[in-house]
Amino acid sequence: MAVSVYVLTGYLGAGKTTALNSILKSEQFRDKRISLIINEFGKIGVDGKLLENHSFPLYEINKGSVFCVCTKTDFIKTVTQIREQANTDILIIEATGIAESCDIESFMKEPIFKQGFEIKANVCLVDAANFTKIAPFLKPAVSQVQYADLINITKTDIADEDEIAAVEKLVRNYNPQARITLGTYGRGLAEDIIQTKRIERESAGISMTPPEDVIAVSFTPEGNVSREEFLSLLDKLKNQILRLKGYVNFDGQLEYIEVVCGKVFSRKEPSNKRPSLTVIAWKISREEIEQKFKNVLKI
Amino acid sequence: MTGRERVLNAIRCRETDRIPWVPFVGSHAASLLGIGAEEYFKSAELISEGAQLAIERYKPDGLPVTFDLQIEAEVLGCDVKYSQDNPPAVFGHPLTKGKKLEELWMPQKDEGRIKTVLQAAETIRQKNPDIALYATITGPFTLALHLLGTDIFMKMFEDVDYVKQLIAYCSEVAKKMSEYYIHAGCDIIALVDPMTSQIGPDMFKQFVSPYASEIFEFIRANGAAGSFFVCGHAQQNIEAMRDCKPENISIDENISLEFVKQKCEGMQVSFGGNLQLTTVLLLGSETDSAKDAVRCIDSAGKTGFILAPGCDLPYATPPKNLEAVTKVVQDEYEQQIARNMPDESIKFEDISLPNYQDTQKVTVNVITLDSEACAPCQYMVDAVKAVCGKFGDKVEWQEHKIKTRDGLKVMAALGVQNIPTVCIDGEISFISRIPPKEELEEVIRKKLQKKAESV
Numbered sequence: 001m002a003v004s005v006y007v008l009t010g011y012l013g014a015g016k017t018t019a020l021n022s023i024l025k026s027e028q029f030r031d032k033r034i035s036l037i038i039n040e041f042g043k044i045g046v047d048g049k050l051l052e053n054h055s056f057p058l059y060e061i062n063k064g065s066v067f068c069v070c071t072k073t074d075f076i077k078t079v080t081q082i083r084e085q086a087n088t089d090i091l092i093i094e095a096t097g098i099a100e101s102c103d104i105e106s107f108m109k110e111p112i113f114k115q116g117f118e119i120k121a122n123v124c125l126v127d128a129a130n131f132t133k134i135a136p137f138l139k140p141a142v143s144q145v146q147y148a149d150l151i152n153i154t155k156t157d158i159a160d161e162d163e164i165a166a167v168e169k170l171v172r173n174y175n176p177q178a179r180i181t182l183g184t185y186g187r188g189l190a191e192d193i194i195q196t197k198r199i200e201r202e203s204a205g206i207s208m209t210p211p212e213d214v215i216a217v218s219f220t221p222e223g224n225v226s227r228e229e230f231l232s233l234l235d236k237l238k239n240q241i242l243r244l245k246g247y248v249n250f251d252g253q254l255e256y257i258e259v260v261c262g263k264v265f266s267r268k269e270p271s272n273k274r275p276s277l278t279v280i281a282w283k284i285s286r287e288e289i290e291q292k293f294k295n296v297l298k299i
Numbered sequence: 300m301t302g303r304e305r306v307l308n309a310i311r312c313r314e315t316d317r318i319p320w321v322p323f324v325g326s327h328a329a330s331l332l333g334i335g336a337e338e339y340f341k342s343a344e345l346i347s348e349g350a351q352l353a354i355e356r357y358k359p360d361g362l363p364v365t366f367d368l369q370i371e372a373e374v375l376g377c378d379v380k381y382s383q384d385n386p387p388a389v390f391g392h393p394l395t396k397g398k399k400l401e402e403l404w405m406p407q408k409d410e411g412r413i414k415t416v417l418q419a420a421e422t423i424r425q426k427n428p429d430i431a432l433y434a435t436i437t438g439p440f441t442l443a444l445h446l447l448g449t450d451i452f453m454k455m456f457e458d459v460d461y462v463k464q465l466i467a468y469c470s471e472v473a474k475k476m477s478e479y480y481i482h483a484g485c486d487i488i489a490l491v492d493p494m495t496s497q498i499g500p501d502m503f504k505q506f507v508s509p510y511a512s513e514i515f516e517f518i519r520a521n522g523a524a525g526s527f528f529v530c531g532h533a534q535q536n537i538e539a540m541r542d543c544k545p546e547n548i549s550i551d552e553n554i555s556l557e558f559v560k561q562k563c564e565g566m567q568v569s570f571g572g573n574l575q576l577t578t579v580l581l582l583g584s585e586t587d588s589a590k591d592a593v594r595c596i597d598s599a600g601k602t603g604f605i606l607a608p609g610c611d612l613p614y615a616t617p618p619k620n621l622e623a624v625t626k627v628v629q630d631e632y633e634q635q636i637a638r639n640m641p642d643e644s645i646k647f648e649d650i651s652l653p654n655y656q657d658t659q660k661v662t663v664n665v666i667t668l669d670s671e672a673c674a675p676c677q678y679m680v681d682a683v684k685a686v687c688g689k690f691g692d693k694v695e696w697q698e699h700k701i702k703t704r705d706g707l708k709v710m711a712a713l714g715v716q717n718i719p720t721v722c723i724d725g726e727i728s729f730i731s732r733i734p735p736k737e738e739l740e741e742v743i744r745k746k747l748q749k750k751a752e753s754v
Contacts, residue, residue: 138498
């Protein structure tokens, strides 16, 4: 019988290792013969240590040159080893936060593995508190969401409702088909995973209508900015701005300003920070948002 | 034309007599020497000895001193883990452990393994004046990631200025490393920045382009050529990379050569890659490797292209696979053969060969590319024709051109790997060698005699 493969993705800090521990301890998984492949860039041994109380065979993949294609060499070597040892019912692959899900899926489609392994579910963890910050900078964080069969929004205990709703909307935009669940510390995740069905996708793996892109734009406003005009712009763009953070000179006074899920926070900043501003937005073109902000920032 | 001239011409999009071949030998050299990668990466002597073996075996036009993206990071205080069959890996990042950016320094040429690789570069240069010598240096974005870890992605939102300062520092390190390598005799500086595949073009233009452009300008001003190495799903950034004005862009198998060619053509930027590392060079056969080399050659065209693997060669790559690439790149006839060789994954379900023992006649099969188009095949067929004619109707001979499906079937059924080959009664008898007439006659005569005796 083919080894059931579960792929666990999620960008750095999303809580994959915590979730993995919870899965391994769960009723659904604990009595199975499990092998683990851990592929965390820059975190050699950390996950191994957390897992040392378990008796699962653990394989670490970590190629020094961080070239994705080179990792494939080690990956194939490891999976071959697992197959040859023939003592595994379930293989869990914890991908590095910066892995492209399509790479892992394509590795498993190599002719040498096709017969012996079957991907049962691709599970992606999304950090409710940080996903909107990461999305425009870290391409794989988005493609991991796009390829997932199950998306678990984590750390819902430290994010507020608006934030969770915004992340859910964003994630749904990227992947209209996957089941989305909310959770903390991977509780109940094992049950969700077992119930998850693989999503049949087009060959490209992604839905036909391209999702709205998340973009990040930075500005360095030199002069004085009208606070009123600036806040009015934020209000007009409240459905497009996911995050905003920076320092602006409002009417002669430097202020720290931050927008999280439409809510504006600001405070007077006595330090000599240089005025600078980064805006993360979606459903708007880069040109349009640049123009609007440049008008108000007098750039 | 020497290999060095060939590479330097190709990299500047000038004409060459043939496509140059540059195997990226790093930890693979350790396997050629029969030692572990850790020992190899720590010794100038072993690095240069490994390069020498690679030069003898693979007859390259160019070669990197070694392939290691941890040298600068290690000198600057990153924790590094060595391995027996891989390059070392960075796992601890000084800027997340309390070190301040202002406390980092400019690496000196006698520090850590910088000294090791510069010594190796000098030795390899001295012994091989006719080979283009590459140096791999860590790209500013990847070095920044080594120093700060993946916190960099969050900081790209939270502290843009800091990230830019860090990348600016890393690009100064890259310039310094380029200077050291150029003085040690390297012709081409490969700025290897694989982590840029993680970001989109907007971020690339904001956080990478200004710094990378400056580095390539610096390399040019110091008399060398610059190559921008990337890997992974980096298609979205190829135009931005090209606009940094390197002499060359090098890609792995995740991006098609046609795509890169289209983006680089007419822009005075050459390109290189993208032999498949794992499924072909490491796990495949000589035929797979030869066919993949031809795929690259045919996709890329003859101007402004350098044939190379997608990135550094895996430790255990079988040397015979790389030798097969050497053969193909150096000889157009071998390219033609490889083009027509059957893909080993293709299975001919309907193959059946006659039972040669059922007849008193001897059957001679000549497997060729095409005796009308290829000289060695023609001589082989002529020799067979002349000798078989002497035996009248006791011997039947036939040419099987592998340009046809039927020819491929016979080739696969007989287990033939090289062209031209002569099989007598189903047995491979002469491979890639025109047999002297007497020898061929003798083999056929013995077969006939044996058959007569068994009646």
